[in-house]
Every structure is written in C-alpha cells, then in structure tokens.
Amino acid sequence: MTDLPMIEAAAARARGVVRETPLLSSPFLDAIAGRPVYAKAEVLQHTGSFKFRGGWSAVSALDPATRARGVLAFSSGNHAQGVAHAAQLHGVPAIIIMPRDAPALKIENTRALGAEVVLYDRAGGENREEIGARLQAERGMTLIKPFDEPQVIAGQGTCGLEIAAQAAALGITSGTVLTCCGGGGLTSGIALALEAHAPGFTVRPVEPQGFDDTARSLAAGTRTGHGAPEVGLCDAILTPMPGAITFPIMSRLCGPGIVVTELEVKEAMRLAAVRLKLVVEPGGAVALAAALFHGRDLADGPVIATLSGGNADPEVYAGILAGG
Amino acid sequence: MTDLPMIEAAAARARGVVRETPLLSSPFLDAIAGRPVYAKAEVLQHTGSFKFRGGWSAVSALDPATRARGVLAFSSGNHAQGVAHAAQLHGVPAIIIMPRDAPALKIENTRALGAEVVLYDRAGGENREEIGARLQAERGMTLIKPFDEPQVIAGQGTCGLEIAAQAAALGITSGTVLTCCGGGGLTSGIALALEAHAPGFTVRPVEPQGFDDTARSLAAGTRTGHGAPEVGLCDAILTPMPGAITFPIMSRLCGPGIVVTELEVKEAMRLAAVRLKLVVEPGGAVALAAALFHGRDLADGPVIATLSGGNADPEVYAGILAGG
Numbered sequence: 001m002t003d004l005p006m007i008e009a010a011a012a013r014a015r016g017v018v019r020e021t022p023l024l025s026s027p028f029l030d031a032i033a034g035r036p037v038y039a040k041a042e043v044l045q046h047t048g049s050f051k052f053r054g055g056w057s058a059v060s061a062l063d064p065a066t067r068a069r070g071v072l073a074f075s076s077g078n079h080a081q082g083v084a085h086a087a088q089l090h091g092v093p094a095i096i097i098m099p100r101d102a103p104a105l106k107i108e109n110t111r112a113l114g115a116e117v118v119l120y121d122r123a124g125g126e127n128r129e130e131i132g133a134r135l136q137a138e139r140g141m142t143l144i145k146p147f148d149e150p151q152v153i154a155g156q157g158t159c160g161l162e163i164a165a166q167a168a169a170l171g172i173t174s175g176t177v178l179t180c181c182g183g184g185g186l187t188s189g190i191a192l193a194l195e196a197h198a199p200g201f202t203v204r205p206v207e208p209q210g211f212d213d214t215a216r217s218l219a220a221g222t223r224t225g226h227g228a229p230e231v232g233l234c235d236a237i238l239t240p241m242p243g244a245i246t247f248p249i250m251s252r253l254c255g256p257g258i259v260v261t262e263l264e265v266k267e268a269m270r271l272a273a274v275r276l277k278l279v280v281e282p283g284g285a286v287a288l289a290a291a292l293f294h295g296r297d298l299a300d301g302p303v304i305a306t307l308s309g310g311n312a313d314p315e316v317y318a319g320i321l322a323g324g
Numbered sequence: 325m326t327d328l329p330m331i332e333a334a335a336a337r338a339r340g341v342v343r344e345t346p347l348l349s350s351p352f353l354d355a356i357a358g359r360p361v362y363a364k365a366e367v368l369q370h371t372g373s374f375k376f377r378g379g380w381s382a383v384s385a386l387d388p389a390t391r392a393r394g395v396l397a398f399s400s401g402n403h404a405q406g407v408a409h410a411a412q413l414h415g416v417p418a419i420i421i422m423p424r425d426a427p428a429l430k431i432e433n434t435r436a437l438g439a440e441v442v443l444y445d446r447a448g449g450e451n452r453e454e455i456g457a458r459l460q461a462e463r464g465m466t467l468i469k470p471f472d473e474p475q476v477i478a479g480q481g482t483c484g485l486e487i488a489a490q491a492a493a494l495g496i497t498s499g500t501v502l503t504c505c506g507g508g509g510l511t512s513g514i515a516l517a518l519e520a521h522a523p524g525f526t527v528r529p530v531e532p533q534g535f536d537d538t539a540r541s542l543a544a545g546t547r548t549g550h551g552a553p554e555v556g557l558c559d560a561i562l563t564p565m566p567g568a569i570t571f572p573i574m575s576r577l578c579g580p581g582i583v584v585t586e587l588e589v590k591e592a593m594r595l596a597a598v599r600l601k602l603v604v605e606p607g608g609a610v611a612l613a614a615a616l617f618h619g620r621d622l623a624d625g626p627v628i629a630t631l632s633g634g635n636a637d638p639e640v641y642a643g644i645l646a647g648g
Binding site for chain 2 (some may be wrong): 028044048113280310317319321322
C-alpha cells in the first residue's frame with residue numbers, strides 16, 4: 001500500500017528526470033472564479049501529462065533483472081506514453097495495449113517513444129486485462145497498471161509533494177486542491193502527500209458528467225461504476241470505477257466529488273489557452289472547469305487545480321478553440 | 325547604457341515578482357531539428373510575454389515620486405501589457421498608446437490590467453512618438469520605451485541570466501541562442517547576460533521574411549530599416565529598425581540574423597502546441613521556427629530558442645492550429 005515514505009522514495013528516484021512543473025495563475029482567471037486560482041501545469045511534464053511520474057516511479061522501482069525483461073501497460077493514451085518513455089529512458093522494451101479508438105496522437109506518440117503498440121477493439125468486447133495477462137505470461141514482462149498499483153500512486157504523489165512546497169512558498173497553507181480524476185491514481189497520490197505536508201488542503205476529485213464513478217463511490221461509501229461506455233470528450237479519465245487501492249485512500253482523505261459539463265470543460269480549455277498559454281486536453285481540464293465555474297460547490301479560499309494532460313488531438317483541439 | 329550590473333540589479337528587483345520561466349524540450353522536436361532544442365517558455369511569464377520583465381524593471385527603477393505620477397508607453401500589445409501590469413502592481417497610473425489595428429486581445433488585456441488605452445491610426449500616418457510626447461508633457465508621466473531604454477533592456481536581460489543558469493544546470497555551456505527580434509531589447513539584453521555568464525553561446529536574432537531590419541543592419545554594420553509597413557502575421561516584432569541603444573550591443577555580440585517564412589512560423593506554432601503544450605503567438609515562434617527548420621544556417625550543437633510571447637488572438641490561433 002502506498003504511503004508517504006514510498007512517495008518520498010519515488011521523489012528521490014525522480015530527481016533530475018521528472019520535471020517540477022510550475023504552479024501558474026492569471027488575474028483574469030481569479031476574476032472569473034472570484035478567488036485565487038492556481039494551475040498545476042502537468043501538461044508541461046515529460047510526455048505531456050502527469051502519467052510520466054507514475055510510469056517512471058514504477059519502472060525505476062523494479063529490480064534490474066526484472067526490468068530488463070521489459071514492461072507492459074494498457075492505456076487509452078497518457079499512461080501509455082508515460083510508461084513507454086520511462087522504459088525508453090531505462091533502455092528496456094515496452095509493449096502498450098491501446099484501444100483502437102484512442103486519439104491518433106496518443107497512439108503515434110507511444111510508438112515514437114519506442115514502445116510496441118498492440119491495439120484492441122474496445123467496442124467489440126475484447127478484455128484488455130486478458131490480453132495483458134497473456135502477453136505478460138508469454139514474454140515475462142512486468143505489467144504496470146495505470147492507477148491501481150502502489151508504485152504508480154507513489155509516483156503521482158510526487159505531484160502532491162510539489163504542490164505542498166509551491167503553495168507554502170506562496171504563503172498558502174489551506175484551500176482546495178481539485179484533481180482530474182479517472183481511476184484515482186493522481187487523486188490518491190496527491191491526497192497522501194498533502195495529508196503529511198499540507199494538511200490544511202482538502203482534495204476533491206473532479207469528473208465529467210456521466211462518468212462520475214468516483215463522486216458516486218465517495219457518496220455511497222463503496223466503489224460504484226458510472227455504467228457508461230468509456231468513450232467521450234474527456235477520453236483520458238473515463239475509467240469505469242475507482243481502483244481497489246485508490247478508493248480507500250480517496251474515501252479516507254478526499255472531499256465530495258465534483259461533476260462538470262462538457263461545455264464547462266471546453267470553456268476551461270479555451271481559458272487555459274488564452275490566459276495561461278497552455279494546451280490542455282479535455283480530461284485534463286475538468287479540475288480547472290470546477291475551479292472557474294463551480295465556486296458554489298467549493299469552500300472559501302484559494303483553489304489549486306491540476307491541469308493533468310495536454311495530449312489533445314490537434315484537429316479536435318483547434319475546433320474547441322474556435323468555439324466548437 | 326545597459327551593462328551587467330544593471331541586469332543583475334534588475335534581477336534583484338524582479339525576485340518574487342517576475343516568473344523564472346522553464347526551459348522545455350521534447351524528443352520529437354529534437355528529432356525534427358536533428359539536434360537538442362530547448363525552448364525558453366516566456367509565454368508563461370506574467371502577461372504572456374517577456375515584456376513584463378522590461379516593464380517591471382523600468383517601473384521599479386523609477387524614484388517613488390516620479391513613479392507616482394504614472395507611466396506611459398506605446399506598443400502594439402505585449403509591451404503595453406507588461407508596462408500596464410507593472411504599473412498596476414506598483415499602484416500607479418498607466419496610459420498606453422496602441423495602434424487601432426493591434427490584436428483585440430492585446431487591447432482588451434491592457435485595459436483589464438488597469439491601464440488607460442489611447443488608440444491611434446497607424447495607417448493614417450499619426451506619429452505615436454508625438455502623441456506620447458504630448459501626453460508626457462501634459463501629465464508629467466514617464467515614458468517607458470519598448471526597447472531603446474536601458475532599464476527595459478536590463479529587464480529583458482534577466483531572461484538571459486536564467487538561460488545561462490538553466491543551460492549550466494543541464495551541463496550545456498556552448499551552442500546557439502535564437503531570439504525573436506523586433507527592436508532588439510530581448511536580443512541585446514540576453515546577449516549582455518550571456519557575454520558574462522555563458523560566453524560559449526552565440527546569440528542570433530530571428531525575424532520574419534520582409535521584416536528583417538536587424539539581419540540587414542548586422543550585415544551592413546549600420547542601422548537599416550526593413551521598409552515595410554508594420555503590419556503582418558508576426559505583429560509583435562515588426563519594428564521598422566533596430567534601436568539606437570540595442571543595435572551597438574547586437575552588433576558587438578550577436579551572430580548573423582536569421583530570416584524565417586510565415587509557413588515556418590505557423591508550423592512552429594503547431595509543433596509548440598502539440599509537443600510542448602504551449603500557446604505561442606506568431607512573433608513569439610520565429611526563433612523556434614529557425615531552430616527547427618534552419619539547421620543549415622546554424623553551427624553544430626544545441627539550440628535554445630526563446631518562445632517570446634503567447635498573446636495570439638484566439639480565432640487567428642485556432643485557424644493556424646487547424647492548418648491555416
């Protein structure tokens with residue numbers, strides 16, 4: 001189970017490799033939100049999302065002989081790139097199992113980062129876990145799960161260590177941290193780091209309407225699925241249910257979930273471009289959308305929102321910037 | 325005349341106010357350029373461009389009684405916002421004289437940052453210097469010139485101090501620094517800082533085709549105008565001629581100028597979005613365009629390119645991302 005020493009060990013392994021991403025702000029965003037808003041710019045992380053933190057943490061934690069046989073991951077895209085790049089930097093092979101309908105850019109990037117990509121048909125009912133287990137057995141590679149894996153959660157937790165230090169440097173010791181939440185790896189990692197280093201903050205997971213499995217699970221006190229197919233604008237965070245490892249952490253440490261609409265997500269993407277000069281993908285913009293448009297759901301005080309990823313398909317992104 | 329102690333004093337005044345912007349990279353950009361490429365992300369500076377460095381330096385250098393009477397600037401947009409925000413943070417008035425055809429976003433932002441905006445008709449032959457001089461005399465405000473002003477150059481030089489330190493941290497002590505060049509404030513400031521702190525680097529100004537007054541001036545050994553009207557895609561850097569103060573510095577310290585096409589600029593903007601997750605305006609992308617597409621004009625070794633500004637009008641930007 002992930003704990004603070006694991007996160008701190010992941011941070012030590014990450015030094016000089018994982019980027020410390022900036023905490024950015026704009027008076028224009030503060031005016032919209034009616035409170036100070038800070039954006040944790042994980043879009044500037046290597047591979048364009050926080051997922052490189054977890055990928056690097058998991059791959060670097062393997063013993064060298066195991067690591068040399070390579071790693072395996074299934075992912076709609078950002079975890080794929082994070083693991084592929086971590087494997088590439090370690091000089092070990094990676095196979096990534098991706099849905100055929102993942103954004104083309106994420107598939108291309110994963111291949112360009114040196115990984116072998118195996119595509120599967122999400123709509124056709126193929127089970128990615130079975131494909132992964134088979135490849136794992138055949139090739140002796142280690143499966144790096146996208147969120148329900150203690151070393152991955154520890155890696156995402158390094159983002160929380162940075163948030164705690166950066167907020168303290170700004171003199172901010174209490175407020176709300178909003179996280180873009182799929183399976184809960186980033187959310188639970190950040191929550192563990194802040195529990196120790198910035199206990200004045202409440203972590204609140206944010207999800208898109210219709211894919212609010214974490215909000216429902218937190219409300220019900222038990223893991224609950226959203227019941228929708230994993231296809232939608234916010235492709236990075238449509239995971240069907242919180243993880244068996246991540247949910248108990250979130251249940252213990254996080255406030256109620258927040259649900260945002262696709263219109264709010266698109267407007268947050270446009271504002272991130274105009275006001276922060278950052279390209280944010282839909283799934284990476286849900287927390288900023290909550291910060292800007294859900295003040296009624298938030299306690300008073302400053303808000304820190306993760307901008308979790310920026311790997312939007314260029315045509316889709318251009319359409320959204322143009323008002324689509 | 326700007327010198328290293330002035331730049332270091334500007335850096336001391338900037339501490340805790342001006343952002344240290346990150347030096348970012350992508351293996352995909354390295355592959356295109358065939359060499360390591362680093363982007364100095366000044367789009368993440370307050371107000372979305374490096375101009376806040378010069379604005380803050382100049383306003384903070386005024387004696388308090390003078391500063392209290394307010395400041396005045398003429399600018400097509402980024403200097404306007406830099407000075408407006410610096411005045412706002414000091415709690416003193418600012419009047420900004422802007423061309424009526426400047427990008428709407430830059431005019432709106434300047435007003436939103438608390439400045440009074442006076443628009444003039446660039447095509448109609450109005451002389452912005454005369455308007456500035458009249459307002460200066462009437463109101464006793466201090467004119468902050470956009471580039472030909474020692475304290476502004478000193479402020480832009482703080483970007484060079486950061487480049488020197490960040491390159492050294494990466495173990496890079498020689499190579500080429502490409503700057504987006506209008507009047508030469510950023511270029512000359514960076515060149516002075518690197519002369520002292522990273523003498524292994526050659527600074528080379530980059531301009532858009534048709535507006536290559538600095539390249540021509542460096543080649544001729546004397547200040548030479550580009551002769552074109554100040555209207556074009558790269559609105560931020562269409563200044564007619566290098567400055568009387570900036571040119572001797574560039575002439576002494578900088579390598580030959582490089583000229584890029586509008587197509588190269590647009591492709592650099594798209595790649596900055598996809599690979600660095602940064603929104604860059606046309607005038608802020610010329611140096612990256614040179615890094616990616618003008619390898620034949622560059623000495624071997626790594627390249628550091630300034631991404632000078634990100635204040636593109638959203639509709640224009642969306643059109644370029646969509647391939648326009």
